[in-house]
Amino acid sequence: MVTRSSTAKPGSDPGLDDLGLHQRYLDPDATTIMQVFQYITTQESEDDEEQHALQRALTSARLLSDLETHPACIMVALLRALPWPRQESLAQKIPLDGEILLLARDLHRLDQVLVQIDHQESGKASDAERLEGIRKLLLTLVQDIRVVIIALAERVWLMRASASMETSLQHQLARQTLDLYTPLANRLGVWFLKWELEDLALRILEPDTYKLIAQKLAERFIQREAYIASVVTQLNDALIEHGIRGEVYGRPKHIYSIVKKMRSKNLIFDRVHDIRAVRVIVDTIPECYTVLGIVHQHWVPVVGEFDDYIARPKGNHYRSLHTAVHGPEDKIVEIQIRTHEMHRDSELGIASHWRYKEGAKADRSFEERVVWLRQMLDWQNEVAQARGNPIPPREETIFVFTPQGRVIDLPRGATPIDFAYQVHSELGHRCRGAKVDGQMVPLNQPLHNAQRVEIVTVRQGGPSRDWLNPAYGYLKTHRAQTKVRQWFKQQNWEEDVASGRALLEKWINRTGKTPPALEQLANHTGYSRVDDFLVALARNDISARQIEEILSPTPAAPHEISLLAPTSANTAPTNKGILVVGVSDIATVVAKCCKPVPPEPILGFVTRGRGISIHRANCRSLAALTTRQWQRLIPVTWGQQNMSAFATDLVVEAQDRQGLLRDISEAFTREKVNVTSVNTQSHGTQARMRFTVQIDGLEQLARILKALQGVTGVEVAYRA
Template structure:
């Protein structure tokens, strides 16, 4: 139960006017309840930057209202930190509804994705891609995060902090490109200019000074140009509003650096914007502008017929304006302008009741566009072939879960905590025994969702369960994780522990030259039975031990001592019946050939038997018998051959595993 104390109710009441702009009725009431709840909940709390949580929430909410998001997003923005301070996860839903609570929970998860500033730009961009894809189910979560970062930079602008350069660098690498990709220009410009101010204060001041020195002259010039264009548009019967267009310091600096231009050489220091009712009016207005002023060659862009990747549309032209000075003119419709300023936020429509709806018929297309634009075609360096790019664009088949430390892990859709553990580290997967998802204990076969925080519980020792390989049990979705589990059991069945430390060979492997034929079983030369000498021994056919397998002997009736692997199930049954006949044994120094069986399961195909045989031949394996059978597109092969020791057997198993189509390799 959360105890709510009413503190400074006038603070929430005053903030409501700004945050509920354009809202009425139930929508306004929802934002009001969120403000009242947040004010009391945040009292006395600060963010890691030192900023009090309550003022941060108000600035964040004002930014969201400024870009026109829906009431639920504004309420969730104000309550961005609520899940952190609430003792019970259901308290927020009880107060403000499931939609607001779900958005706030999504924002909290997004906050957990920490980006290390020491990472390379490519690593950071990849983290961003994963972050956005994980949260793209509701874009409003990302908009809230962008508004929050904007408010953090505003806080740093008021007071110096050793952290602000790191935040600024992260913003330019991560958040400003994201705002650009989502088309939220209002936030993009502020994120860029504030970050640039912190990272390059001298350059920022110099450009700001140049802008300020000629401000009056430039404003007078723009006023004359606006009046002239308005007259010509009216004379031509083209409806439209003409205004000056603000310039942003970061974009000015970038353009000067990229094009090697001086401040006065930039075409868009002086800029006009024309807003018209329809697309046909855009081209009519363009004709008027070009008749009024001479266009500059190669400075025209038609983003209406060829929109940018973020669906930005406008006509851009540069002309020699009054007095022969360069002047940029942008022409667009009201709808294009709304999208240019608000981006994806411009496409959310809501009923009076405040429930999200898809009011325009093109909404589905816009969501599809959102998923496509997150592939980062322009701002990310080429990462490979078209096929790889297409694979990265297959968002629906991938989810993104998060470690408690904020690391993003990409997994196939339907992946479980076991898949998650193996994706982090093979040993973590082997020892996985339990999981918490978003703080709650869940079964290991629970399908994960994007954005969930997953914590793995492990045993000190042990290995995976065979049940994990049963597809009907649903423990594993990832083929990589399944392969790691199979590999672990293959190593066990092959007589090899999964630990990487190699054991010393007791018997040297044969030289690459043609091997000499050896007597299988080594008679009594290769095995010493403790306490006995010159005792007849033979290798047990049930487990076929090979040096340096741990071994034990069993006294047979009339056939000497049968040598078994120490973990042989048959030996265990014999010992249970007559323990006195079990003897300790160890490998001697004699060199011999030991018969083993290898069972191979593979996808059936032409040439499979030949390829497996070639793999064994490359390891100088003397194959003595082969049995094969096929069933349901699978091939089952059993090879009998001779090796000198376990090292040679391991090499043979490894070689066979590399053959295309092989699924499982184990000792028979």
């Protein structure tokens, strides 16, 4: 066994400079940082893997120092040279602050998830939706944004060290870097790491393209940075000369972004105008246009390369002035000009940089979390010299894996049954057990982030009614609850078909007449399927009187038909406030099958001895009755109403519970609706109620239906 090598100079005690940590903001924590460093470099190493871990730790610490992250990040990065159990031991031995151990523990959890992803991603093609789910999982998983920053720094080291790996492994790392890590770096605004990761990945996946663009740039990275620095200096001097205070900074366009722009806009290299880019941030909009004039006075603008996104913002409200000019040495430079407010909107608002670049579908709750993460990152940069306790993120969603590696998002508190229904309805119906990370768990046990969930099923079967009982806690999601209710409703359907058939046979036996075929009965009542007709019978949607009229049709009497002959050209009102065209002083009765309410369209049907029956124009029963007796129809309209209220039937389907009928009655009372009859049916946890109510018109009907929909447990309320 050999002792790990140290980077300290011989014959001297190592300091932060010896570690490459030159940032002075770390000085207050130098003693603790050096304690961690000395411990990890004096441990005996048994293999090359631990030497690689040490190099990863030192490189990551330097990168994080360059980003001026919180000192705790530097310490955790150094701790990562040790296996997880020894990290805990060292943190307690020194001792280190509790937040450092929490960061290390979160990073260890993240490691475990990434290993799981590596296995699941092996040999699979990229899928945008699945990758988006994994990115959200990684951000939601951690309790502190600094964990993601450390992971990104470690990924940079791994990509740098990948040159000695096999080609297939290099390609796998590069693809995963572009799929997962660079979008995360982009979303968190860690541009410094994002650019290097993208360029390293491109060099592995497309070495010829990388070399070609590098040659076309004809300058080294440092030279490009020096050129941008020169442009920034000249532009700063010009702004000072005109009395404008502003921030001017820039960066050269990286090779990956150049290739991406060439492909997305189908450009040749010479037409890419933002190879070198500078950004100017000022206080006001007028100053933006003043700076634009200064830029165009100082350098010659490129024709056709000016965009005013302040006057005409992009669809995502992105605002800025974009122009391209022939800068020093006649090299083209793109310049963006915006206010501080526009810059904040671009970074944190709906036009955030990651949304603008990636074009992902909007997700409000996740965007709010990214805003929080970005704000926390800025806070850490500002107070890097002070210790603070991170604010816990608001976690409303969890992300779990299927056995095939698909990421499923669920609300916090969701159960394995919710998971099953989210994957597929049939999987939920046949669910009988669940394994979480290989261990059997109760079906009502809440799931947590990054767990792998496997559902144990039976070949045939259905859900349990206990799943709908909130006291047992089986279901959290509305989707799962709806699917279970629909399954039981389908089972009740079959029962209702049998009940309807028995009821029809009872009526037929009572009349003693030979009935027509069931198909004919269904068509007469406006149903295309016999089962629909029988269910309507069972649920009282078709009355006994309607069936009796179909079974015992009465031929139209001559004196009744003569009512259709107009006695005058005028329209006369009846005693019910209904106008019968061409007929006066005739009795009318509101049909019980449909119970029309003004001002909906109506039609009259001439009956024997009961005057004219008034139906809704779209009444199914009326359509059935007039199939063979169309000559009994008579035009009618609503006249001046003498009736104070009209009767109509309402149906409420709900999840049965104690106090349901009371709450529904209170809804009727609030709307001042009189209930004249109630018919309730219960099937397990489902309740179906039919109310006959008196209302003064369709407006009141709409209000009461809306009120009923708002009652807890009510699934649907509608007019019969």
